[in-house]
Amino acid sequence: MPPITILIDADACPVKDEIYRVAERYRAEVRVVSNAPFRIPDSPRVKRVVVSDSFDAADDWIAEAADARSVVVTGDILLAERCLKAGARVLKHNGEEFTPASIGGAIATRAILADLRAGMDGIGGGPAPFGKADRSRFLQALDRVMVGMRHRAS
Incomplete structure (x- = not known):
């Protein structure tokens, strides 16, 4: 059985060090x-x-490499959808898992928020700061996914 591969959409990933520890x-x-x-x-x-x-280019590389033995870490909803279609498990940086059941709603919400931002003329705050609780949730989620994939392979 080939090893599990964790694919990191790294340009904006705040949990790379945590991923390295779990991967080891x-x-x-x-x-x-x-x-x-x-x-x-x-x-x-x-x-x-x-x-x-x-x-x-990074999204395309990740989507092409993703398969049922992959865990993809990204905040990009459209990349998440592509990777789910390839059979990969997909986690956001805060530990939330994208699933085939949740991705449609996430895409719809993304579109609605884009429309709202477009009408706000630059007014708005952006995402909440990434904190210790997000990091902890991510570590728990990655561990849970890795255990599940290991058991599924046996």
Whole structure:
């Protein structure tokens, strides 16, 4: 059975260090996909994938690599949808899991919020700051997904 691979949409990922620790514990492969190089741990399981800076190049690489043995970490809803269709498990940075049942609602909400932002003429706050509770939820969710995938493989 091939190892589980964690694919990180790395350009805006605040939980890379947590992913490296969990991946080591489960002996998972990690691909850090970005438009610019990031420092990665010195580990044969962790590899940097630097793609071109063209629009969606990182998303395209991740979507093509995703399969039923992958965990994708991204906040990008449209990328999440593509990866779910490939059979991957998908987690947001705050630990929320995208599922086939939830992705439609997430896409609809994204469209509604985009329309609202367009009508606000630059007024608004943006997402809440990423905190310790988000990091903790992410670690719990990643651990739960890794255990589930390990059991499904046996």
